[in-house]
Amino acid sequence: MAAWFTFTIAFSTTLLSQVCASGVFELDLHEFKNLKGLLANGNVCKPSCRTYFKICLKNYQAVVSPGDCIFGSTVTPVLGTNSFSAKDSGTLQGPIQIPFKFGWPGSFSLIIEAWHSPFGNLPVETNNPDFMISSFATQKQLGVGTDWSQDTQTGAQTELRYSYRFVCNESYYGESCSKKCTPRDDRFGHYTCTRDGQLSCLPGWKGKYCEEPICLEGCSERNGNCSKPGECLCREGWQGTFCDECKKHPNCKHGTCQLPWQCDCQEGWGGIFCDQDLNFCTHHRPCLNGATCMNTGQGSYTCTCLPGYTGVNCDLEMQECDSNPCRNGGTCTTLEGGYICKCPKGFEGSHCEHNLLTCADSPCFQGGKCWEKDNGRSYKCECPPGFTGLNCEKRVDKCTSLPCANGGLCVLQGGMRMCSCRTGFLGQRCEINVNECVGKPCLNGGTCQDRINDYFCVCPAGYGGRNCDRVLNECSLQPCLNGGSCTGGGGPGKSPANCVCPPGFTGPRCESLATFASPDTGEDGFQ
Template sequence: MQSLQTCTVLLVLSILIGLSWSLNPRDPNVCSVWESFPTSVKESYAHPYDQVTEEPCSEPRTSYRCTRHRITYKTAYRQAVKMDYRRRYQCCPGYYESRDKCVPRCTKECVHGRCVAPDRCQCEGGWRGDDCSSACNDKHWGPGCSQLCKCENGGLCNPVTGTCQCPPGYIGRRCEDPCPPGTFGKGCLQKCQCGTGGSCDKVTGECLCRDNFTGTFCEKACPKSRCPLRCPCQNGGICQGKGICACPPGWTGEVCTERCAEGRFGPNCAQECVCHNRGHCNPETGQCQCAEGFTGNSGGCLCEPGFRGPQCRERMCRHGTYGLHCEHTCLCHDTHTLSCHPLKGECTCQPGWAGLYCNETCARGYYGHGCLEPCLCVNGGVCDSVSGRCHCAPGYTGAHCESPCKSGTYGKNCSLECSCSNSVDCSPIDGTCFCKEGWRGRYCSIPCSKDTWGLGCNATCQCANGALCNPADGSCTCSPGWQGPLCDQPCPYGDQCSITCPSCAHSSSCHHVTGQCVCTPGYTGALCEQACPVGLYGKQCTGVCRCAHNSTCNHQDGSCLCPPGWTGPDCTLQCHPGMFGLNCAQVCSCPPNFYCDPQTGECVCESGPGTDCKKGMVWSPLYPMNSY
């Protein structure tokens, strides 16, 4: 009986403890989500039922009964599984559950401070850094505060990385550059509001008026007498005595040009507000402007497990130990670890290191705390795993390796100069020269050979008749007497075909180079106006006639002009009997016993000269003359 009572008490206590640890939906750091879950339900459905009956058969002469089937449907019930939905409460992103509260989570342990919002540490006095782990003053940074801060113009060093946090009015890696004209303030992000009568103080944004101008923004011209006193306060600030501005809600600074920092609000930004879940504080009213998906006004802070004290600044375990009773030794790689969680033993790694025990370097493409920051290096640049600074590949420069080397430079950090002579440019990576048309070689110092042209001298010249080929574009410069794109067309003679030929006779032509008349065969003389001398013929009258019997030849082609009675190519053949005259073209018509003279065609008695040829008389050298 007593055992039963004990079990009952334990059950009630466990239920009460569970209820007491349930999250409060009104907590500003509690979010709700809808989730699906299976549930068993009873559902109805139409069940088919075969109804069998006997009826008289359709054949009237038989006495048999016929069976009839009819399908009917009845309502039936069955168990089924359906998905239902319910609201479930859980801590919002950036918070974790501690009993019945959702408290902020800082991925980097706030070593000497407390976590007041996700990844936001509030440091104790004398401690600095994102995780409140550095005791360095403003002039030192790094392990043991051994590194000297090199920030100029009042810039502050980050105690861990040494990066400079510039004061208003300055920018640059070491805060060495003042704000460009027309800008001022933190990061030089604010634009000067001063009119044409003044300039802007690079730190405060106060307008510094030129002579004869006044007003908050130097927008007013002074009266002729003298300029009245002016109030420099901007954005609705009110002057309170000489050089003192009372700033309206949401503004601060010497002349009320600075917006309240995140977490501050009100006149002169004197009040503090805390907004949760990435909510932003209205700098004028202090009202939290919630991010999408969140609502509420404010929230509370509880100590993260492993810390204690009214301000959660005291570690429960000494350095290097963790656990509920500090009974465990931290397994973190000490040189790469910022802190070991005093309750859970989780390692918070230094920038550039990751892994359960901070013994792994960042994966390629990531850097910083927890190796969560993506590298922004492009064009093959590799980022430093700690700072994220880009180490550019050869040929590129810039904060993110986004800019190729300027023309004429190449290599790592664009520190080398190209050695090209006749180039368009050089490769920003290895300095290879890109030659102009007409040049070749490693340094573009060798001109193209006589018959080549173009990029790399890879094109072949097409110019004819001794023309010169331009090595850049392949164009032809013609020799005298030639014209056309390829210099393959003859022309009137002279340079660039600019001189007109003389009037050569007998259809003779002019030499396209010298301009002299080139006579047709059979003619000679300066203008080809003379026929070849007797006995000569042909081109330049160099042919000698070979005609017999004092015959002449044609002065153009050398053909023989035979005298009457002779024929043949060289006039050596006498006319055949019965033919006479020029070219033996005429036919003789002599009576019997007469022969025809081959030259004149006269009939000559065969018996000899001086003899009267009579009928029946025949003259022959072998026989004496007979009468008939």
């Protein structure tokens, strides 16, 4: 009765207590024929040949000779009697396997012996040649692969048909199964293995062992990093999607930065934190109705109004009666969209400009001479020296035309008018604003800004006072960033301010991240 048979041979070889390779030689016995039921010596098996096999795998030999089975050996159970096929046996669950723990050499010698078990279905540990049925020996070149090689061995009375191959165990690759590669996705690596055992990084990873995450595309290599693919985690002092934007000092109001914790003032702003408004006119535009604005110092300004407007910011529209349009003592009354003049007795016209008197009425006082006008309907008085007015009724006041500018007081002395100027102005009409900065009152490099009868000093760091003559303690300005401590700072002639930085920061104000040389690469890194 024919029967299929498969079995497993366990064979292990240890080299220096370390696995250098891993594979398995597989042998699949298909069919054995012993039609006459004879032994190798010509005797007949009684009642039939209960057949089992001895397998010996060894190194390649041009002439296969008995000896040690260097690669491995095994003995099968009884698989059938006389002639049989493995298909119907069901004895074993797969091909014969001889495992390797060293590199497959690419060639081998194979000895397959068929033996008779005289005492039942158990193989007998014996080398008695009287129980041998047949012996086959072969030597082959064999590469690693999943394809089976077929072979048939024929003896005097028997025939054996079988196939064989050598395959790598899981995680081993190469021509000798000596290259190990185990796919992983953990903190030690993130990769799969190619057909030749090379590492193939999973998406988002790089490095020799695929242990380095690939950060978000565009992420600054110097200012950012990542712990997993697609991230961009900013180092201290940097921000933005790609960590390419520096962080300003937290107290910086109107400034920018090129490096972390800087405060570079925008135009029109000053001070350590750019919070001093040096251009109030541009930033706030306080002057209204077309007025002209002039900066007069930090946070101060002056508006020059167009005609018809008044007020600090030229926000008040002047009434038409404010210009005194009514003549000859007429009374002005403001109306919606205009005004009206109420004329005194003897005058008429929209501005009370017409005199109802004539020379016949002797209207000219102080001996003034009367001249008729408009064919006698009006007149004009020619006043004597020292008098004026329509009827020469007023003494001449040379100050009535308000000749003095900037609040100067007009006075008459010996018939001559003179302007008495306010402090801070000079000139015949008080039209010149005295520049108090001419005397250079600001010391120690301070910048002088002229004001009306005054000046203002913008002092450099380390100085204060009206004239920048007072030395400040620079440490009181808290110049040190990132937790740095300030020492010294007494001003000129004394120890200057010095920042003692905490670990991880450097720079005059501790504004920069410290760098260190990597012991592995020698390149700069961040602490």
